[in-house]
Amino acid sequence: MCSGGCAKCLGTTLIPLAVLCTLANILLFFPGGEVINNNSHITNEVWYFGGMLGSGVLMIFPALVFLGLKNNDCCGCCGNESCGKRFAMFTSIIFAAVGLLGAGYCFIVSAVALNRGPICNDGSKWRYPFENGNYLSNTTMWALCKSPENILPWHLTLFSLLLIMSGIQVVLCAIQVVNGLIGTICGDCTCCGCCGHSQNYDTHTRK
Template identity: 85%
Template sequence: MCTGGCAKCLGTTLIPLAVLCTLANILLFFPGGKVVENNVHITNEVWYFGGILGSGVLMIFPALVFLGLKNNDCCGCCGNESCGKRFAMFSSIIFAAVGVLGAGYCFVLSAVALNRGPKCYNGTEWTYPFQDGNYLANHTLWNACQSPENIVPWNLTLFSLLLVMSGIQVVLCGIQVVNGLLGTICGDCQCCGCCGGDGTV
């Protein structure tokens, strides 16, 4: 597969992941699937928009760049030092780095949120009743959260999804860094010996 084709495959995978991360972050604004009366009762990490900005908006730019690389004239660039194909592959490395930063931001936020636990009403006040992820292995502690209903499994599920999906995004963008380096050094097709003389893969 040419490096441009590989980049297109990565871009195609990143877009649905970005959409899912955005949706997961939006759902976190509705603890337990319900609208809260006071926004200060929402877990703080939700307001940092890890899924919306980090793994969502910032991931769209790399994905679109990766998708566009395949549209360049693959075999017309081989052997031509002035061709923009190598520069396009080099620029994709920069966008891949942006993707790594965005997804990494979401990954760290999700890990912190999972370790800290959700903000909830414990019968006396709105607080964070869990410490150092102790609730993850002990479900009986979940009873400490009286409101919103089902807030613990709700946050646990959505932040876990964000953690996994942002981790996948980091890996995919990391692959494009390597792929972009190969494309910059070798070119896209014939220069690496993956295309025939007629430009076919």
């Protein structure tokens, strides 16, 4: 597959992942599916906006750049038939690095949130009753959270989804870094083909 085509596939995959991460982060503001009137009763890691900012907004820009690489004009840059495409692929490496930072941020926030557990009401006050992820393997400890109802499954499911999806985004952006390097050094096969065809056509036309 040509480097431009590969980038387009990566961009197509990143956009729905960014949307899903944003939605997951929004749902975390409603622990257990309930509306909480006191913001201090929402888990701190939710306010770090890992899904909305890191894997959401920051991921849209790389995804759009990757999508546009396939149709980038490659035959009219400084008299060099391939430098336009090469420059575009080089630029995509920078945007892929931005995506890596955003997805990495979301991944770390999600991992910390899963390890720490949610804030909940233990019957007397709101606090973080778990530490060091001890509740993950010991479900009997979940009884420590009296409210909101179903806060543990809600917290675990959404932050686990964020962890998985941001991990996939990290891999996809890393692939584009490699793909961008290849495209920068070697050019794009579509570019070479179309420009070569254009040159042959012009030669035959002159004859």
